[in-house]
Amino acid sequence: MARCRARCQRGTHGSPVHWGILGCARIARLQVIPAILRCANAQLQAMASREPARLAECQAQFGPFSAHASYDALLADPAVDAVYLPLPNSLHCEWAIKAMRAGKHVLCEKPLALNAAEAERMVATARDCGVLLMEAFMYRYTERVRKIREILDSGVLGDIRSINSTFRFLLDRVNTIKEQPELGGGALYDVGCYPLNLIGMIAQDEPVETVVACDRAHGVDINLSAILRYRSGLVASLHCGFNAFGRMHTEITGTQGTLLAPDTFLDDAGQLQLITAKGCETIAVAASDRYGSEIADFSDAILQKRPLALTLDESLRNMRVLETLLKQSRS
Structure with missing residues (x-):
């Protein structure tokens, strides 16, 4: 080197x-x-x-x-x-x-x-x-994700058995790099990496089995769904695309409850829904500054000479999974 x-x-x-x-x-x-x-x-x-x-x-x-x-x-x-x-x-x-x-x-x-x-x-x-x-x-720098992690850490959901996460939108601009394979276009690279990152954050492992269904156009994936099975018993699904109406939502289900997270990857105000045997609880989410918090944290890590919130080992693990899904989508 x-x-x-x-x-x-x-x-x-x-x-x-x-x-x-x-x-x-x-x-x-x-x-x-x-x-x-x-x-x-x-x-x-x-x-x-x-x-x-x-x-x-x-x-x-x-x-x-x-x-x-x-x-x-x-x-x-x-x-x-x-x-x-x-x-x-x-x-x-x-x-x-x-x-x-x-x-x-x-x-x-x-x-x-x-x-x-x-x-x-x-x-x-x-x-x-x-x-x-x-x-x-x-x-990862939003109040929404902070509350999701807080709920998961509390154990109120029990053992996590299912995650369903979607991020898609209707691409109405022509000649964008999102549809150019030589530049790394495609739905999984563009928006599917968000649900994959979230699933990886929760699972803290690589799947032992993956299955992919995909529609392609212009040489890239434009509509992709994947099932990921983990050794813990977790089965996760992700969906992404840019050929239909926008949708962003995550459902996390464990042995003791379900957490619904609309607008999963945004930083605007909203709410989560926690469903357990006790009933349905609505949890308010305050607006955040996701880009500002990201820049401030990265800058502080430089100044303080400390590790970052998102580790390279996590990025490597998720990149291996993303590559596997892409290979299956092209076969």
């Missing part, structure tokens, strides 16, 4: 983490950059794009930052501590590794990589270079 560049001295305790953004992706402009601007321990330092007009638009919208005409130039910028990587899925491995070898911490959009081998190279680079790498599952 190529030798890592010396870590920069910025981002030390008490200073904001200086962020660089690779590209002007929609999610960066609409969600992550505003989140950086909301965080006391983070600062927008630089952006890179081969389109000067896009950089100028971002500077007009978000204020001054260092504008770079290439990704390599941003990675060579000594003022940048951490990089947010919202590039197409097919570019995650290449540019995350380049960033980490340049001494930058990396928050990489989900999915972490296209397959387990890429993810393993990324994780090995992070550990070799002594930098932080995290898959950007922002939903």
